[in-house]
Amino acid sequence: MSREKKTRAGGRRSRMATVALIGIGLLLTGGAYAGASAAMAATPSSSTTTTELTVDDGKKLFQANCATCHGMNLEGSENGPGLAGTGELAVEFQMATGRMPMQAQSPQAPQKAPQFTDEQIAAIASWVQQEGGGATFPSEEILDGGGNVAEGAELFRINCAMCHNVAGAGGALTEGKYAPSVMNTSALHLYAAMVTGPQNMPVFNDMTLTEDEKRDLISAVLYMQEQPSPGGMTLGSLGPVSEGLFVWIFGIGALVALTVWITAKSN
Known part of the structure; x- marks a missing residue:
């Protein structure tokens, strides 16, 4: 009986050792793979040179x-x-x-x-x-947003608001065309639109708006993008259309609901 117990005990130790060795091997393999991946990610990739396009x-x-x-x-x-x-x-x-x-x-x-x-x-x-040839990129100073915001806002109202809305929300034009919103437009693309005149937009050359005036106008739009609406909900900044629709649906709707409620209570 004692010999059988020793044999069984020795067998159990052998199986546990096998499991332990497998676990250690998996840990070492995983660690080596993780280390190699981290090393590859940390080394300067040659793709920075190969992806530079000429x-x-x-x-x-x-x-x-x-x-x-x-x-x-x-x-x-x-x-x-x-x-x-x-x-x-x-x-x-x-x-x-x-x-x-x-x-x-x-x-x-x-x-x-x-x-x-x-x-x-x-x-x-x-x-x-x-x-x-053609129009090239402007200097960083024109795009820095450091121009005269008040002057730029006046220039925007005079030259841009009739299409892009006084709040820069955009607006409809003829034959399925439209002036897009400028509220998410970068300074570079604001300048590019003025200089190149994409779609239905006219070209604002230096005879129409000087470089300093373009800087002021860009600064005003960037200021508009960053400032919240002081009047509360903008309702799309579409003016009397959305505001009137809001009054009709919610204002008059609330009055009708109140009238029905009062009538039901009196009955």
């Missing part, structure tokens, strides 16, 4: 994705205008806001998520600038 890369991207409408050499076609003279500023605006490439012909190219990375857009814009 002007030639921009040409290839343009000819593969844009030339169907705009021509192989910016000459344009029956499906799209030529891009000679538009410049890198217009290309960056149209592509970074997702307006280009267009998904389908429509009265106006809608804003959507961009289909290219910032590096790809910069490469395409550089090639268009090199081949056709």
Whole structure:
């Protein structure tokens, strides 16, 4: 009997040792894999150099994705205008806001998520600038928001409010076109819109608005974006349309409900 007990006890120790060895092996393997992954993530990746795109890369991207409408050499076609003279500023605006490439012909190219990375857009814009020239990026001072906000707000009311709404909420135009809201527009894209005149927007050159006035106008819009509405709910900032609808639905609706309640109580 004693010999059988020793054999069984020895067998139990052997199985536990096997389980322990397997567990230690799994821990060591997992630790080595985690360490290797962390080391790979910490080392400077060579992709930072391989993903830097050149002007030639921009040409290839343009000819593969844009030339169907705009021509192989910016000459344009029956499906799209030529891009000679538009410049890198217009290309960056149209592509970074997702307006280009267009998904389908429509009265106006809608804003959507961009289909290219910032590096790809910069490469395409550089090639268009090199081949056709045109408007370039402004200095950082114009975009810093440090202009005269009061002067800029007056310039916005005079030059922009008739389409974009006095509160910058946008508005409808003719034939299915519209002026978009500027409340989420970056300083660079505000400047690009004034200089390049996308869609139905007129071009505001230096004869119309000087660089200092553009800076003031951009500063005013940035100020509007950051400030809450002092009057409470904006109701879309659409003025008497949304405000009147609110009064009809909730104001008169509440009066009707109160009248019905009083009548029911009296009966």
